[in-house]
Amino acid sequence: MARRKKSSPAEDLIDLVALLPWYVGVVLAVVAYVVLHRIAMAPLVAFKPGDVSGAMVGGVGRGLASVGQYILPLLCLAGAAISAWRRRTRISLLDSATRSDAPSVLNGMSWREFEMLVGESFRLQGYAVEENHTPGPDDGVDLVLRKSGERYLVQCKQWRALKVGVPVVRELYGAMAAMGAAGGFVVTSGQFTSEAQEFANGRNLRLIDGAKLHHLLRQAEAAKSTGQPKPERSAERAPGSDTGSANAPAPSCPKCAQTMVRRTAKKGANAGQQFWGCSDYPRCRGTA
Incomplete structure (x- = not known):
């Protein structure tokens, strides 16, 4: 923007x-x-x-x-x-x-309000949030997050009709390399194309669609009112953080926002290794 x-x-x-x-x-x-x-x-x-x-x-x-x-x-x-x-x-x-869970809640916002909402969701997860108020193009970065000495970049896309494609994800990935960021998030009020999801898979990138953003916002609001642990620890871990610990809390599925369960790969190159799989499998094949 x-x-x-x-x-x-x-x-x-x-x-x-x-x-x-x-x-x-x-x-x-x-x-x-x-x-x-x-x-x-x-x-x-x-x-x-x-x-x-x-x-x-x-x-x-x-x-x-x-x-x-x-x-x-x-x-x-x-x-x-x-x-x-x-x-x-x-x-x-x-x-x-x-x-409300209605998509119109997010779609009815201006792009600036959407960025502010996304920034607030990360603040409630314990991040220090720096909004991009510099003049000119944003170079693919709308928010800069800082936590535990690491920097993360966020690109917000409030697209009502089109799905967010791989060029947007590649743009943020390039900005991460140029700025030396530890990870990044692409957040949209809509959905991502399958190509975008494939590109982010295995990289220190997290794609957050409208459904998952709603899920995180509700968790953040609940944590704020009850004083429970912030949602970043249980739902949206920072890109590149360790998810293999036996005591790691279950994250949310990056595709459908359902709670994930720990599974062990039975075949292939990763046989015997543990991973997070969507609890709604086989209908959803999201992994982390």
Whole structure:
């Protein structure tokens, strides 16, 4: 998705503060006012006769501080207000999405709201989420996740009619290699083509369709209200994480979101090795 072009440093500052929790923006506004106010009200320093440059620098500094003590805090407060609004919007979107399983709930959102909802679902799984607010094309990355020192990339596709094909998955995979990410997620309100699923199979990529996203959102909402372990531990493990431990909780099927069960391969090159298989087998042949 293309982002709007920013036209001034003031907008850059507002966007930067908006990425922080709203209360951090308020604290920055207070600190900025206190510091600049002290500079603006500080007594003039006596300069040596003929030191014109020193007098000019001191006067300009006081003048900038006199104006900045009001402008800079206002910009920080504007960023804090945007941050608070985004937080409230995410909570509202999460509530709306968890009340109904109807596809129209996701399809009725704007692409920006869909990205915010996906970001909130990962926040509730314990990830630190960085939304892409830079101008221009997003290069296949809408969200950057961080957890346990690792970075993961997310591409969101709110496609109502077409299935998400393999070019989108390849694009994210290329971005992962370029940015050195540990894994990635492609999230859609619809479905994926079989070619996309085949490409992601065996790679540090997870494809999350509309049905699975609903499942994760409901788990996240339940975990938030009950204080139980977050869904990333039981439903959506990070790409590349170990799923072979005997004590690993059962993940959800990447194709149908049903709970998976541990099975042992009986033939082929992987004979004797354990893997996760969909509990709805043979109707669904999803594995992990």
